[in-house]
Amino acid sequence: MSVIYDRVALIGLGLIAGSMSLAMRRRGLAGEVTGYARSQTTRDTARRIGLVDRVCDSAAEAVEGADLVVLCVPVGAMEAVAGEIAPHLKPGCTLSDVGSVKRAVIDAVGPHVPAGVDFIPAHPLAGTEHSGPESGFATLFENRWCLLVPEGDVRPEALDRLRALWEGMGAHVDTMEPDHHDLVLAVTSHAPHLIAYTMVGVADDLRRVTDSEVIKYSAAGFRDFTRIAASDPTMWRDVFLSNKDATLEILGRFTEELFALQRAIRIGDGDHLFDYFTRTRAIRRGIIEAGQDTDAPDFGRVKPAE
Amino acid sequence: MSVIYDRVALIGLGLIAGSMSLAMRRRGLAGEVTGYARSQTTRDTARRIGLVDRVCDSAAEAVEGADLVVLCVPVGAMEAVAGEIAPHLKPGCTLSDVGSVKRAVIDAVGPHVPAGVDFIPAHPLAGTEHSGPESGFATLFENRWCLLVPEGDVRPEALDRLRALWEGMGAHVDTMEPDHHDLVLAVTSHAPHLIAYTMVGVADDLRRVTDSEVIKYSAAGFRDFTRIAASDPTMWRDVFLSNKDATLEILGRFTEELFALQRAIRIGDGDHLFDYFTRTRAIRRGIIEAGQDTDAPDFGRVKPAE
Ligand SMILES: NC(=O)c1ccc[n+]([C@@H]2O[C@H](COP(=O)([O-])OP(=O)(O)OC[C@H]3O[C@@H](n4cnc5c(N)ncnc54)[C@H](OP(=O)(O)O)[C@@H]3O)[C@@H](O)[C@H]2O)c1
Ligand SMILES: NC(=O)c1ccc[n+]([C@@H]2O[C@H](COP(=O)([O-])OP(=O)(O)OC[C@H]3O[C@@H](n4cnc5c(N)ncnc54)[C@H](OP(=O)(O)O)[C@@H]3O)[C@@H](O)[C@H]2O)c1
Incomplete structure (x- = not known):
C-alpha cells in the first residue's frame, strides 16, 4: 500500500x-x-x-x-x-x-x-x-x-x-454520533466489563470459604470473566468515570432483569428461564454471522500446556 | 492404555x-x-x-x-x-x-x-x-x-x-462433598452463566434503540458473554432450579458488590474502582498459573474468516 x-x-x-x-x-x-x-x-x-x-x-x-x-x-x-x-x-x-x-x-x-x-x-x-x-x-x-x-x-x-x-x-x-457511540459501547463493552470485574471480586471474597478452589476449578464461564477482569485498571476507571450516565443506565436495566431471573429461580419458574435462555442464543448466532466471532467451540481457545 | x-x-x-x-x-x-x-x-x-x-x-x-x-x-x-x-x-x-x-x-x-x-x-x-x-x-x-x-x-x-x-x-x-461442590460451582459456573444470560438479554431488549449495532460492534467483552449465553437452555434451566440456594446466595453477594461499584461510579470515586480492578487481576494470574487457561491475548481466539 x-x-x-x-x-x-x-x-x-x-x-x-x-x-x-x-x-x-x-x-x-x-x-x-x-x-x-x-x-x-x-x-x-x-x-x-x-x-x-x-x-x-x-x-x-x-x-x-x-x-x-x-x-x-x-x-x-x-x-x-x-x-x-x-x-x-x-x-x-x-x-x-x-x-x-x-x-x-x-x-x-x-x-x-x-x-x-x-x-x-x-x-x-x-x-x-x-x-x-x-x-x-x-x-x-x-x-x-x-x-x-x-x-x-x-x-x-x-x-x-x-x-x-x-x-x-x-x-x-x-x-x-458521540452520544450514540457511548450508549452502544456501554452495552457491548462497558457494562460487561463492570459485571465481570464484580463477579471476579465476589469470587475473590469467597476464596476464604472455598480455599483456592475457585481458581483451581475455574473451567466454566468464570474463566472468561477473569480474562475480561484482568484488563488495565487505569483505563477502565477512566472509562466508567467518563461514561457514567450510559453505564449506570445499562447497569440499571441489567439489575432489573437479573432480579426477574432470580425470582424465577426462587419460585421455580422453569419456563421463564427456558424462554429467556432460548432468546439469548439468537444473539450469538447474529454475532457469528456478522463475522465478529468464531463458531469454534470455546473460541477455539488455545489449551494451556500441562 | x-x-x-x-x-x-x-x-x-x-x-x-x-x-x-x-x-x-x-x-x-x-x-x-x-x-x-x-x-x-x-x-x-x-x-x-x-x-x-x-x-x-x-x-x-x-x-x-x-x-x-x-x-x-x-x-x-x-x-x-x-x-x-x-x-x-x-x-x-x-x-x-x-x-x-x-x-x-x-x-x-x-x-x-x-x-x-x-x-x-x-x-x-x-x-x-x-x-x-x-x-x-x-x-x-x-x-x-x-x-x-x-x-x-x-x-x-x-x-x-x-x-x-x-x-x-x-x-x-x-x-x-456434594454441598461444597454446589457452592464452588455456583461461583465458578452457575452465577457467571446467569449473569451472562442476563446481560445478553438486556442487549437484546436494547436492539430497538441500537438497531443491530450491538451485534455489529460486539468486539469487546460482550462477545464473550454471548458465547456463554449460547449454552443449552434445558441444561441451564435445570442447573438453576436444582442449585437454587447456592446460586441465589452468590447472586445476592454479586448484587451487593455491583451496587457498591455503581455507587463509586455515580459519586466519582476513582480510587475505589482502581483498587477493585487491581485486585481482580490477581485471580486471572492464579488461573493461568494453575494451568486452567491460556495467557495468549484474547484466548488466542481464532479470527473468523472475513
Ligand atoms: N485496551 C483496549 O482494549 C482498548 C481498546 C480500544 C481503545 N482503547 C483506548 O486506548 C487508549 C490506550 O489504551 P491502551 O490499551 O493502549 O493502554 P496501555 O497499554 O495501558 O497504554 C497506555 C499509555 O498511556 C500512557 N499513560 C497512562 N496514563 C497517562 C497519563 N496520566 N498521562 C500521560 N500518559 C499516560 C502510558 O504511559 P506509561 O507507559 O509511560 O505509563 C501508556 O504509554 C485508552 O484511551 C483506551 O480507552 C483501549
Ligand atoms: N455442556 C456442558 O458444558 C456440561 C459440562 C459438564 C457437565 N454437564 C452436564 O452433562 C449433562 C449432559 O449435558 P450435555 O452438554 O451433554 O447435553 P446435550 O448435549 O444437550 O445432551 C443431552 C442428552 O440428554 C438427553 N435428554 C435431554 N432431556 C432429556 C429427558 N428429559 N429425558 C431423557 N433424556 C433427555 C438428550 O436426548 P435427545 O438428544 O434425544 O433430546 C441428549 O442426548 C447435563 O447434566 C449437564 O449438566 C454439561
Missing part, C-alpha cells in the same frame, strides 16, 4: 499505539512514526524493541511536523496531553485519539484544538486484556470496526484520509 | 457422552460402549456417525450387562432415567452421572440405586457452548478437572476404577 501520512505521532505507547505502529509499518502506511510515553521505562522499552521509528523525550517533540497525531492514553489523561501538545501542532494536521469513550474526550480535547487543525475522535473496537508497550501486534485491527466520531467542522478530505489509514490497517470504518 | 471397563453404557448422547465415548475409544479404555438417547433423531445421528459402538433402542437394553453406566442427561431428567434403568443394572456395576449439580442428583438418583451397585456421582469441569450428538470431541477432558462426589457406602475399588477411567480420558480427578 502507499503512504497515507508522511509523519504520524503517537502519544502514549501502549497496546493500541503499539499495534497501530506495527500495522502501519507492515502495510507501509506512514513515512515515519514518532512516539512518546510519559515514563522513561516505557520509552526505553519502546526504543529497545523498535516499536516506532523514533521515540521522543517530550510530547512536543513527537508532534513537531506530524501530519497525524493520535492520542493513545487513558481517557482521563486526554485533556492534559491535548493542552501540552496543542501549541506544537502543525497547521493543517489531523488530531485524533483512540479513547473508549467519545463524548468526554470531545469535551476535554475539543477546546484545545487550534484553528486549522481537524479533530477527528476515533475508537477502534479491538483490544485484548494485555497492556503496555510490549503487548501490541500488527493484526489487532484486522476485520474489527473502527468508529470515527467527527464533530463540528472537519474537512472531508481529512476524514477520508483517516478512514483510509484505518482501512489500511485492516479495519472496517463507520462514523457515529 | 488397557481396558478399564469391559462394557460402558451412556444414557443421553450429547456433548458430554459423545466426548466420553470418543475419548474412551481413542485411549482404548472400554471393551464396548453402548448408548441410548430418548429421541429417534439423536439415535439415528449417533448411529450414522458411529458415536458409540452400539446404539440401543431402550435405556434398559443399553445398560444390560454394563460394568459402568453413566447418566449424561440434564439434571432434571436424572430421576426418571434412574428409575427406568434401575431394575436392569448388573449387580456389582458402578452407576455414575455427569450432572453439573450434585446434591440434587444424589437426592434424585440415590433412592433408585439397587443394593450391590456403587453409585458415584461425578462432574467433569469441561464443556463448550455447543450441544447434541455431533458436538463431542475426544480431547474435551484433557487437563480439565473431574470431581467425584461419592456418598454413602462405595467400595474403594469401584472409586479407584472410575478415577482411572477419568484419568485415562486425560482429566485430573479430585473428590469433594
